[in-house]
Amino acid sequence: MIGSLLAAAQNADAPVLVAQNVAFGIISVLMIYSAIRVVTAANVVHAAAFLVVVLAGVAALFILLGAEFVAITQVLVYIGAIVVLFLFGIMLTRAPMEGSEKMSRDNWALAALTGFVLLVLLGYTLWDGFGKNKIPADLQPTSTGALSDVIFGQYLVPFEVVSLLLLAALVGAIVIARRD
Amino acid sequence: MFLNQFLLLAAALFCIGVYGVIARKNGVMVLMSIELILNAVNINLVAFSAMWFNTPGANPLAGQVFALFVIAVAAAEVGVGLAIVLAIFRNYKTVDLDQVDLMKG
Structure with missing residues (x-):
């Protein structure tokens, strides 16, 4: 860095x-x-x-x-x-x-080795692939309105699927954690 | 700012999370490590979204939308995961994952 x-x-x-x-x-x-x-x-x-x-x-x-x-x-x-x-x-x-x-x-030493090897691999790949890419210096904050336009326009169906997933997870969590 | 700053930080977080998932004994701690991994992914998504900020023809908000989806899925995952940990604790009187070996994995 x-x-x-x-x-x-x-x-x-x-x-x-x-x-x-x-x-x-x-x-x-x-x-x-x-x-x-x-x-x-x-x-x-x-x-x-x-x-x-x-x-x-x-x-x-x-x-x-x-x-x-x-x-x-x-x-x-x-x-x-x-x-x-x-x-x-x-x-x-x-x-x-x-x-x-x-x-x-x-096996924590083996786990540490796994993490370290993964870090070296990822680090080399990122350095090789994105070494020259920059975040634009004139970056403007995203307005919430523009974000909501995208969510409720282009990504409306995935949004509904996510809400259904949350409902299913809620019901599943109650069923699993309930004592009966 | 370079894109790689964010990507390398996310990679470090991801690897720390992988270490935690493998090495921790406590079921709740494993779930916390999974949160580290999901957050690393979110940093990547938002960083790429910022990189495409003023590229014509690109949709620079797609990365942020996907980060929001990942946050929602992470909330669902933690709810179900903690319910499973609670069920394990009720049946085995422990959250030590080494002692939960019914399937001999």
């Missing part, structure tokens, strides 16, 4: 968005640290708290990319609903709170 910043600074014909790049750096460092803590924390509630940081970082990236409605939806749905659902799940399953029990499987 520092390399890409330097490359952008040397490229005179393209305007360099210093504030955006600094914000991106801070957000990305916070997000990576918190994501690692989510998968390594011994305390389950701490992991949920770090998950909130990651989700808020994703929302901040959406704002950086001009997707305001998606960012607000991310905060409402993820931080507002899904994290609370996770906390209820932690509470109801009486997961270990002190971190005395082992939280990782014995």
Whole structure:
């Protein structure tokens, strides 16, 4: 990332968005640290708290990319609903709170190797494929009106299918979790 | 801003999520790792949507619409997933995935 910043600074014909790049750096460092803590924390509630940081970082990236409605939806749905659902799940399953029990499987080293190899492969592919692509410097925030025009015009049928899927998932969750 | 900044960050998040799915014992923690993976995908979709911002003939909002769909599907997935974890806890008195081996997987 520092390399890409330097490359952008040397490229005179393209305007360099210093504030955006600094914000991106801070957000990305916070997000990576918190994501690692989510998968390594011994305390389950701490992991949920770090998950909130990651989700808020994703929302901040959406704002950086001009997707305001998606960012607000991310905060409402993820931080507002899904994290609370996770906390209820932690509470109801009486997961270990002190971190005395082992939280990782014995094959965690193999899992780390898998993740690392995947990261190297993905990183090389992305570097090779999109190394020169830039986000347009004159990027304007998307208006919610334009987004709703697309959702209720071109993507109306997928939208209805998603609402049906949510209904089916709701009914399924009640049927599975109900004690009878 | 380079497109790769966002794509590489999303790739890192994705790989951390894959590690969590494989290495965690607690069922709730595995679901949290899945959320990391889905968020990485969302960053990719919105970044590509921003890249096509002023390309004539492209639909720059398609990526954001798909990100919204992914958020909705993730909400449905968490609901059903936590219901399954609760059912497992009621029948086995544990959420340790190593001890849930009825199918000998």
